[in-house]
Amino acid sequence: MNNILIIDDEIGICLIMSKFLTKNGYQTTTAESGEAAFEELKKQKFDLVLSDFRLEDTDGREILRRIKSDYPGLIVIIVSGFGDPNLAAELVRMGAYAFINKPIYPNVILETVERALSQKSV
Numbered sequence: 317m318n319n320i321l322i323i324d325d326e327i328g329i330c331l332i333m334s335k336f337l338t339k340n341g342y343q344t345t346t347a348e349s350g351e352a353a354f355e356e357l358k359k360q361k362f363d364l365v366l367s368d369f370r371l372e373d374t375d376g377r378e379i380l381r382r383i384k385s386d387y388p389g390l391i392v393i394i395v396s397g398f399g400d401p402n403l404a405a406e407l408v409r410m411g412a413y414a415f416i417n418k419p420i421y422p423n424v425i426l427e428t429v430e431r432a433l434s435q436k437s438v
Contacts, residue, residue: 318433319343319360323353323367323379324395329420333366336422337429350374354382362390364413364432366425369396369403376407384411391432395420 320342324330330346337344345360347353350373353365365383369376376394383390394407397418404415413432416424 317341317343318363319345320429321353321356321362321365321367322346323348323350323365323371325349325368325371329368333420333422333425336426340426342429350379353379357383357387362387363436364391364393364429366393366395366429369394369398369407376412377410380407380410380412391436393428393432395425 320337322330322333322344324333325348327348330348334344334346345356345362347356350371353367367376367379376396380392380394383392391413392411393414393416394412395416395418396403399417407415414428416428
């Protein structure tokens with residue numbers, strides 16, 4: 317079973333995404349800050365990180381940079397309410413698997429997660 321770390325400073329979004337992904341066969345852990353996320357990454361192995369771009373203590377660029385440095389094989393998907401195509405392109409160049417605009421549609425999240433994980437196992 318694939319293990320997914322969900323990072324979002326809105327607990328409601330964490331819970332909704334966690335419930336939805338768990339219902340679809342994934343194991344999930346949530347973190348409400350960048351700091352909490354990196355604590356979780358030290359404790360257990362994840363197959364994928366789903367992170368909001370704007371967090372209270374950091375942003376998606378910094379999360380992506382640190383993950384790619386410390387956990388190079390980890391897949392990262394960034395979610396943002398700011399649909400800036402330049403930002404999306406920059407994050408993908410930095411190593412993000414995908415950039416998803418809010419509002420979040422569960423089927424879009426699920427399809428992106430499934431596609432990312434199926435490529436990993438190839």
